Amino acid sequence: MSAGMDETEKQVRLVIEYDGTRYAGWQVQPNGTAIQQVVEEGLFALLGHPVRLVSSGRTDAGVHALGMVACFKTSRELPERAFRDGLNRYLPEDIVIRQASVVPLTFHPRFDSRGKWYRYTLHLSPVRAAINRHTCWTIKKPLDLQAMKQGASFLVGRHDFASFRASNCGAKTTTREIFSIDIVPDEPLLHIDVKGGGFLKFMVRIIVGTLVEIGLGARPHEDIPQLLIQGSRERAGKTAPPRGLCLMEVWYGNLPHRLVSLKNTGPKV
Structure with a gap:
């Protein structure tokens, strides 16, 4: 010793x-x-x-x-x-x-991590939230959830997420893997569960902002493959407010079975 x-x-x-x-x-x-x-x-x-x-x-x-x-x-x-x-x-x-x-002293909470689960919560109502005001983003117009799911499906898998990171992100590489994105209605809330091996700065919030634009009809869901190819932050959607984002869980050891079965199953870009 x-x-x-x-x-x-x-x-x-x-x-x-x-x-x-x-x-x-x-x-x-x-x-x-x-x-x-x-x-x-x-x-x-x-x-x-x-x-x-x-x-x-x-x-x-x-x-x-x-x-x-x-x-x-x-x-x-x-x-x-x-x-x-x-x-x-x-x-x-x-x-x-x-x-x-x-x-064990050899355990490292960052380097030994196998994946993380982030949840972003939207409040779907023409009236702002009061009780949930610190934990959700209010969207006052209806969302096309099917279009959002179609757009999200293109993000599943291993991709270059340069379009979905903050302009001051210092990551050496922008390639990340998303295991799954689930859009879960919980009226009047809507949860967007993003599970992946690692994330860039603001990555989940930019994904959410882009999916909301798709849900509002401001852009087609077919934009997502082009965003992944172009690698331009300016072309992706707005950064969703921080208050709706929550780190739910960090995984170590074996990933949950469902995530293992979903890895690399997203549409090819």
């Missing part, structure tokens, strides 16, 4: 739920309070020493999560349940630890 290594050090994996409305995103940054910062401060209060959380990814300002995964290392001896319940005592009402478990 290398010098300075604590033989009792362990790694704890957290599954975190949060309402991102009043935060500047997940990652610690100088221009606002981040969820990572708040959880790390809670861990310092619980453990008595500073820690750095390593997460499965980032969410932007105003985006929510039911299943953000993050890990930290500590030498404190506590039962797994105490990491969850003890930390929750130091967190505000809009952040909560759903699960805490000890995992």
Whole structure:
């Protein structure tokens, strides 16, 4: 064992739920309070020493999560349940630890991830939402759901998603794989479930914005293959507001059976 290594050090994996409305995103940054910062401060209060959380990814300002995964290392001896319940005592009402478990030191929440499930929620009504105002995007005109499903089908599979990323996205490659896109009515809400191996900055929100334009009749669903070929952000739809987006789950190990059967089944572009 290398010098300075604590033989009792362990790694704890957290599954975190949060309402991102009043935060500047997940990652610690100088221009606002981040969820990572708040959880790390809670861990310092619980453990008595500073820690750095390593997460499965980032969410932007105003985006929510039911299943953000993050890990930290500590030498404190506590039962797994105490990491969850003890930390929750130091967190505000809009952040909560759903699960805490000890995992091998070799586990990495980002690099070991097999896929993620994002859900975007629309509120279909001529009147704006009140109760759900922080968790959905209100669309006041009817949507053609069949056209949206047809457009979404072209996005399933492995493609170059350069048209569906933020202009300041720093990813080295724009090729990603989407396992499935499901459009799920839940009146007056409509959920768009996007499941894939990885995502570019704003990718899900731009996909949603483009699908909404298709649903409103502002563009045909046949535009999608051309957008994938052209790789031009300017030609894709608007970026949907962050408040409707939620990270539902991060997968490790084997993917859910249904997703395995759907991989690479989208129409060829």
